[in-house]
Amino acid sequence: MDDRASVLSANLAFYQAFERKDPVAMRNVWAGAASDCCIHPGWEIARGWAAIRATWTSIFANDTPMSVIPEQVGVDVWGNVARVVLVERVSMDGEAIGRVAVTNLFVRTPEGWRMTLHHGSPITPSEEEEEPDDIH
């Protein structure tokens, strides 16, 4: 498997852990290092695995079924660092709740590619999407 395919596989493992609210799988996705960073939409920066784990514990405590579909996925690899930039289409309980622009960063380790950064920012709906114009 080439680097891009391996990185996409690590990225997919992240979304599977996320949707399944699986703390063990989520731990295995991350490097687990002091330099790990995670910024959820609207949140402060969580630095280091201990702080990041606490954010997932809080998110996974909500037991509403959640779907997070990656779209517009772009991958770049520079040596031992890989970047995935994408848009997440997020639904809760089957209802679309919004789109999130995401940067996922991975580092190559002896165990394979591991996440060192997840940064998500809510995409503000355009006026057309938010307020359909019935007049025209």
Add this chain to the structure above:
Amino acid sequence: MDDRASVLSANLAFYQAFERKDPVAMRNVWAGAASDCCIHPGWEIARGWAAIRATWTSIFANDTPMSVIPEQVGVDVWGNVARVVLVERVSMDGEAIGRVAVTNLFVRTPEGWRMTLHHGSPITPSEEEEEPDDIH
């Protein structure tokens, strides 16, 4: 100058170009490659320098004086890739308008460290900050 200092210097050049609304300085900060990505708070992903330049043209068109102060700056370098994670304290016309969590990514080039990603997400004010509680 070691790598961390060089990266911090490139990061500072970005904020100087931003505050001065200087399109030439901003161009010189970026790698200028098809893989460049920029996500402003609430915006869609801009991919490639041409699309990114258009976002800065749009932002710089607002001639209200702007200040963007980086805080909580953390730097990590992996070979030819460097990551800066920080919080921007943004003011317009001297008035604080909010805080933005940021990932800046740089790549080493023959001309020095150049930006390949800027991703900013608005930090939602905590309830205490947004609505001071006068009762207690």
